[in-house]
Each structure stands twice: as C-alpha cells, then as structure tokens.
Amino acid sequence: MPSLSPRLQQIYKQLLTGEAVWDLCCDHGYVGSHAYQSQLFPEINFVDQVPEIIVRLEERFQRDIVQTTNPTATRFITASGEELTLELTGNVVISGVGSYTIFQILKSLQTKNLLKAKRLILCPQNDVVKMDEIKKLPGFLYRQSQDIISVNEKDRVREIFVLDQVTHT
Numbered sequence: 001m002p003s004l005s006p007r008l009q010q011i012y013k014q015l016l017t018g019e020a021v022w023d024l025c026c027d028h029g030y031v032g033s034h035a036y037q038s039q040l041f042p043e044i045n046f047v048d049q050v051p052e053i054i055v056r057l058e059e060r061f062q063r064d065i066v067q068t069t070n071p072t073a074t075r076f077i078t079a080s081g082e083e084l085t086l087e088l089t090g091n092v093v094i095s096g097v098g099s100y101t102i103f104q105i106l107k108s109l110q111t112k113n114l115l116k117a118k119r120l121i122l123c124p125q126n127d128v129v130k131m132d133e134i135k136k137l138p139g140f141l142y143r144q145s146q147d148i149i150s151v152n153e154k155d156r157v158r159e160i161f162v163l164d165q166v167t168h169t
C-alpha cells in the first residue's frame with residue numbers, strides 16, 4: 001500500500017486509538033487501511049457512495065492488506081454518508097470532498113441521531129460552507145479542540161478540523 005501523503009498522515013495522526021474508525025468518502029481507503037494495519041483500532045468502516053470503488057477496495061484489501069492474525073473488524077459499505085443507518089462511534093473522518101457534502105452528511109447523521117463519535121476529523125476541499133455553520137447544526141455536540149492543521153498539497157493549503165464531542169457531566 002502506498003505511504004500516506006502529508007495530508008493523510010496528519011489526518012491519521014488525529015485518530016483516537018482504541019476507538020472505531022469511520023472512513024467516509026474513503027475512495028482508496030488509505031487512512032482506514034493504515035489504521036487496520038496498525039492494529040490500534042477495534043473496527044474500521046470503509047464507506048463510499050460509488051459501488052465500484054467499494055468493490056475494488058475490498059478486492060485490493062483482501063489481496064494485499066488483510067492479515068490473518070489481525071483482530072481488527074472491517075466493514076465495506078456502499079452508501080452515501082447521508083444515507084447511513086448505523087450509529088457512528090469512535091472516529092469519523094470525512095476528507096477530500098467539498099464542505100457542502102460534509103455539512104450535508106453531518107446534518108443527516110445528526111438528524112437521525114446516529115452521530116455518536118468521540119472525534120470528527122474533517123478536511124474539506126473548499127470552504128463554501130464555513131465550519132461555524134457546521135457547528136451551528138441543531139444538537140451538534142462537537143467543539144474544535146485544537147488549532148486548525150494546515151497542510152500544503154498540490155500548491156494548495158488544505159485545512160484539517162478536529163472536533164471533539166462535548167460531554168456534559
């Protein structure tokens with residue numbers, strides 16, 4: 001498997017170990033695959049809306065990546081992020097899509113009460129929808145816990161937002 005680009009490395013570094021990983025809009029699935037190989041996460045969920053992408057990813061995964069002694073559970077799901085019907089726990093990564101798509105996915109999951117992750121790691125391709133608008137979604141219990149991470153990629157600056165669930169005691 002290719003090594004992670006600086007942007008994907010930064011995203012990977014933000015994952016909370018010991019927690020599930022949801023690699024939404026995963027395409028090549030590099031972040032989820034690295035998480036699998038590390039054995040530091042109990043469960044990896046690969047999600048993309050394009051069926052052929054998930055078929056190819058699962059084939060490549062079974063051929064090149066799967067390890068017989070690796071206890072990590074994996075799921076390959078063909079669905080748009082908006083359509084998911086499972087609870088998302090642990091880490092949710094949404095990267096490499098526009099901010100409007102990220103907004104729509106989070107809004108849909110939030111409305112269905114499925115957003116139970118401890119950490120959201122978001123790396124939009126643009127800032128059509130500002131992060132402040134995402135934070136204002138009704139019932140959205142996530143706050144930026146650290147500074148925005150900026151990474152140069154193909155002569156563009158890409159921003160990574162790390163949001164942690166706010167727990168009320």
Ligand SMILES: C[S@@+](CC[C@H](N)C(=O)[O-])C[C@H]1O[C@@H](n2cnc3c(N)ncnc32)[C@H](O)[C@@H]1O
Nearest residue numbers: 025026027048049050079080081095096097101
């Ligand atoms: C450029 S790739 C991003 C790959 C990887 N996440 C990254 O950051 O490098 C975008 C992927 O998002 C998928 N995608 C776009 N909108 C989506 C949605 N609403 N739900 C799920 N997948 C989506 C596309 O099919 C495509 O495979």
